[in-house]
Amino acid sequence: MYEQVSHSLLNEILDELRPEIRNLKLRHFYIRLGANFYAIHSLFKMLYGERGDFREQMVSLVETLAARYIERSPHLRKSDLAREKDHNWFLHQKWVGMALYCDRFADDLTGLRSKLPYLQDLGINMLHVMPMLDCPPENNDGGYAVRDYYQLDQRFGSIEDLEALTASLRKRDMLLALDVVVNHTSNEHEWAKRARSGEKKFQDYYYLFDSRELPDIYEETMPEIFPFTSPGNFTWNEEMGKWVMTVFNHYQWDLNYHNPAVLIEMIDIILYWANRGADILRLDAVAFLWKKIGSTCQNEREAHLLLQLMKDCCQVTAPGVLFIAEAIVAPSEIAKYFGEDAINAKECEIAYNATFMSLLWDAVATKNARLLNLGVKNLPVKLDRATWLNYVRCHDDIGLGFDDNDARLSGYDPALHRRFLVDYFTGKFPTSPARGLPFGENPKTGDARISGSLASLVGLEIALEQQDDAAVQVAIQTVLLLHSMILAFGGIPLLYYGDAIGTLNSTAYLLDDAKRNDNRWMHRSHFDWEKAEQRKHPGTVEYRIFHALKKLIALRKETTAFADQDNRQLLTLGNPNLLAFTRTDPQNSRNRVLVIGNFNTQTQLLELSDLQAHHLFLQEEMLDLCSGNQLKASNGSVLIPALSWYWLKD
Ligand code: GLC
Numbered sequence: 001m002y003e004q005v006s007h008s009l010l011n012e013i014l015d016e017l018r019p020e021i022r023n024l025k026l027r028h029f030y031i032r033l034g035a036n037f038y039a040i041h042s043l044f045k046m047l048y049g050e051r052g053d054f055r056e057q058m059v060s061l062v063e064t065l066a067a068r069y070i071e072r073s074p075h076l077r078k079s080d081l082a083r084e085k086d087h088n089w090f091l092h093q094k095w096v097g098m099a100l101y102c103d104r105f106a107d108d109l110t111g112l113r114s115k116l117p118y119l120q121d122l123g124i125n126m127l128h129v130m131p132m133l134d135c136p137p138e139n140n141d142g143g144y145a146v147r148d149y150y151q152l153d154q155r156f157g158s159i160e161d162l163e164a165l166t167a168s169l170r171k172r173d174m175l176l177a178l179d180v181v182v183n184h185t186s187n188e189h190e191w192a193k194r195a196r197s198g199e200k201k202f203q204d205y206y207y208l209f210d211s212r213e214l215p216d217i218y219e220e221t222m223p224e225i226f227p228f229t230s231p232g233n234f235t236w237n238e239e240m241g242k243w244v245m246t247v248f249n250h251y252q253w254d255l256n257y258h259n260p261a262v263l264i265e266m267i268d269i270i271l272y273w274a275n276r277g278a279d280i281l282r283l284d285a286v287a288f289l290w291k292k293i294g295s296t297c298q299n300e301r302e303a304h305l306l307l308q309l310m311k312d313c314c315q316v317t318a319p320g321v322l323f324i325a326e327a328i329v330a331p332s333e334i335a336k337y338f339g340e341d342a343i344n345a346k347e348c349e350i351a352y353n354a355t356f357m358s359l360l361w362d363a364v365a366t367k368n369a370r371l372l373n374l375g376v377k378n379l380p381v382k383l384d385r386a387t388w389l390n391y392v393r394c395h396d397d398i399g400l401g402f403d404d405n406d407a408r409l410s411g412y413d414p415a416l417h418r419r420f421l422v423d424y425f426t427g428k429f430p431t432s433p434a435r436g437l438p439f440g441e442n443p444k445t446g447d448a449r450i451s452g453s454l455a456s457l458v459g460l461e462i463a464l465e466q467q468d469d470a471a472v473q474v475a476i477q478t479v480l481l482l483h484s485m486i487l488a489f490g491g492i493p494l495l496y497y498g499d500a501i502g503t504l505n506s507t508a509y510l511l512d513d514a515k516r517n518d519n520r521w522m523h524r525s526h527f528d529w530e531k532a533e534q535r536k537h538p539g540t541v542e543y544r545i546f547h548a549l550k551k552l553i554a555l556r557k558e559t560t561a562f563a564d565q566d567n568r569q570l571l572t573l574g575n576p577n578l579l580a581f582t583r584t585d586p587q588n589s590r591n592r593v594l595v596i597g598n599f600n601t602q603t604q605l606l607e608l609s610d611l612q613a614h615h616l617f618l619q620e621e622m623l624d625l626c627s628g629n630q631l632k633a634s635n636g637s638v639l640i641p642a643l644s645w646y647w648l649k650d
């Protein structure tokens, strides 16, 4: 039987390991390796079984796992064991995240450590610190073009500073998420340099071509990611006389995972950062990992096999560490990054809920929840032990990644509707108060995405300029409504730094030659600590947003029904301006919360009959957790004020 083949291979490999690895006490390592080896071997064989050096590569992989296990510190090993026991720990409602740039938020790692009280005050206990690895000063795509995966960029500080940060986070029961840029390196990475100087070994780390023949065939089916700044998917390199595959920017060279050495290097890097104390690793651009002629080179089956392998290997060495999949792809594709099943084909425990994010923005622009309801209804079922990262804004653009069919069912022409959304958020649409910019416009396809800060996109910038208090209130309500949805939806809410104090667009990037062509920098500004001080003064915009969010976060943490146990039920309502769902604590079904959001700028009627069919509002009133007041029905309906939400309990 095949399993026996894998067992005997494992025994042989263990005999062959370098003596210093063989002789150490590795009880937990061997148990986990034994448990995962069948999967690791099968996957590795599926991907690389045809190669003459298959066995050698397999040994090298196991040695990598063992060496990083030996290096793993006692307190991390202890935490691995604890998390294995309490393996659903991250589904708890207590986790609330924030994504931030270390330098833009707090100058450096030491600064960031000193700002932890600010984050804790808001209720944040999971930090996604944007990439901090060594990268070229200019061509770095905000840190996503790594020059050295084992070095922090000097700007942020030393590895000791990072250790001090992780120690401080641990004491505060806060989690750290770090990026691993798995899809590409900087063109200044040593592998790229050695490839350029002609070393075959490193040329095999990338996709290189002598002529346009193959690149032209690839281009027939590959979309462009940055059509404006980096058109096409290949860049000519004069030094080698070859075309290099560069899907993102011309200075980001795509790694070739057809070569097992690349995968083993990346697994070593993943485990290296796991050993530096990261609780969660965000794997960047995972949809792109496998390139195949004749395909879009996204979401390929092999990309999933690679992720399964990375997960299985991490399970052996650092089982307490979680993966986030950054796969901003079609709704039907995203959930596949959790894996096919939780035991045999597991990938990432967490995935960006880009569908929900873009649908929330659709609701803001259309002022109704038609498409949002359909999208939520059609969200694919996810695995147990998998959860969404729910967000309103992040460091990237907003892609309009809803399902075309859902758009048609909502009565829209998908292409025209996307055009409307871009016009709306860039302020071209009459009556729109939004101040975004189009990002990644592609004249060939008509596609575009949107850049801009949350506050500016919901109209706060214009409202403040015009000193229009009512419009300021509308903008603040919208900010809070959107957050009330991500906090209650099911999954880990991920706030974006600056949003809790209403940070507007910044134009500073226009003065920087390395950034001026990438308008995503308009929503990546330096955090303004003076503005943040305003949160202490009642009546200010900062106070109104910060304190309302802080309260919602605290309420979320107390509400057991908000833990993600696949316990959300969408309610079908007659009124298309509203989104309503229940969250039920599976341990105690009486513990149920009804979440309602009104995306319209007018008060809306919600028919009681829609709710009573679900045994809600039977007493004609429910307690609103957010205000502490009873929401009462009258004449067979409930009134939901403009841009408001409720978290209601029986
Ligand atoms: C991811 C990052 C984005 C970056 C891209 C290429 O999508 O979030 O900022 O530009 O990968 O690395």
Ligand code: GLC
Pocket (backbone or CB within 6 Å): 225, 285, 328, 329, 396, 397, 399, 449
């Ligand atoms: C990401 C996404 C794309 C996004 C880009 C960065 O990986 O695929 O939608 O816009 O990279 O902005």
